């Protein structure tokens with residue numbers, strides 16, 4: 001439970017707009033962020049998503065709303081299993097060590113601690129219950145010890161054509177060539193046991209939870225039938241978020257599952273998405289060794305959140321220069337200071353318009369600059 005009380009002095013209307021959706025809020029907001037799969041060190045691409053989630057939370061607080069963030073840890077995952085096996089370590093202790101480094105990096109980036117941090121391996125029973133419920137609702141079926149969710153609804157909702165959906169499904173581990181399924185676009189809520197992966201008992205025999213189902217179980221356990229905001233990298237839009245949404249709605253009958261989505265833009269290096277497989281990772285710990293956290297945050301946040309962007313050394317230097325201008329502006333008190341601070345607040349609530357707010361804060365200085373520094377966590 002939250003102890004946040006709305007006071008008469010707070011703005012009467014808390015109505016942030018995200019991607020064109022106005023989200024009216026009372027005293028708190030439920031934010032689910034798809035967290036890390038703890039199989040490797042934190043890179044800038046991951047960190048960017050969680051810095052934006054942190055910024056959303058700070059903007060909500062500015063509006064007098066208490067953000068309640070749930071950021072899960074996907075420690076039951078096929079990629080993680082492979083990494084743990086290469087390191088000759090049990091999957092859970094391997095994941096716990098990676099999670100420790102991740103949290104250390106995020107704290108160093110001034111990302112506030114989250115309210116809920118569920119780890120998938122503790123929610124296996126929830127996934128079993130979810131799978132049974134989806135079967136009961138007619139949205140899933142059992143086949144050869146696995147339970148598959150009928151995927152067509154998710155594809156329709158995402159507005160994708162079949163070929164594109166199949167391509168993305170294959171890319172993100174959806175196994176469209178699994179012949180047990182009625183339709184290649186169906187996805188495992190429960191996957192029957194396989195060598196090289198952990199397994200648990202279920203009414204359908206031993207197996208493990210599917211990726212999308214894990215997030216559904218954790219989100220629902222933290223927040224009930226739905227969330228105010230669901231956040232993640234834009235590459236999670238399909239299949240992960242589309243299937244999450246479709247499973248949650250099929251289980252609860254409550255639509256929409258999420259009132260608004262924060263799909264954070266992708267970080268690129270030389271035109272290629274930052275990823276371990278591309279061999280172009282920029283590690284947060286390396287950046288922090290040479291630059292302040294505030295400059296790294298401003299490099300991430302000094303743009304529209306949905307925009308893909310290119311990391312270069314110059315982008316960090318540019319952020320350092322913008323930060324110096326903003327700090328200097330604090331000492332400049334204009335007569336319009338309070339009105340300018342109000343404008344910063346308005347711009348941040350309007351789709352987290354950091355570039356607009358930065359221009360006002362740096363130009364007007366004083367209270368507006370102080371407000372933006374606090375709201376972006378640049379202090």
Ligand SMILES: [Zn+2]
Nearest residue numbers: 034035215240
């Ligand atoms: Zn997720």
